[in-house]
Amino acid sequence: MPTWLLWVLAAVALAVGEIFTPGLFFLGPGAFAALAAALVAALGGSLLLCMGVFVGGSVASVALLRPVARAHLRSPRAIRTGTAALEGAKALVLQRVDDTGGRVKIGGEEWSARSYLPNEAFDPGTQVEVAQIEGATALVYK
Helix, strand or coil, X not given: CCHHHHHHHHHHHHHHHHHCCCCCCCHHHHHHHHHHHHHHHHCCCCHHHHHHHHHHHHHHHHHHHHHHHHHHHCCCCCCXXXXXXXXXCEEEEEECECCCCCEEEXXXXXXXXXXXXXXXXXXXXXXXXXXXXECCEEEEEC
């Protein structure tokens, strides 16, 4: 079996491993490096040269591609949708909010609300911030 084919099989195995390893983006750069090593092997490079290309390519692609992939995993607030987009939004208290309930207005919509921290209460007219959304209830804090 030719050496370049072994490198291609290694690249495929690493790519499949990356698919089943969510969020890490660690095996994918190795797959790219294995493809580079396969190219070197196909051009007649020695096994030692192929190993050097694989190791160097792995380190370089992890250093260059992983930060880009991690940045894309953290979506900014402007891109988030649904209830995730409401986290961090300002709200106006319409009815007294405490740890048992209340009402707030978020972006023109009325929501049921509770205080995020226990034993905290907000009177009508108070500006609060949405900490998170639980079902149809906004958990708010000052």
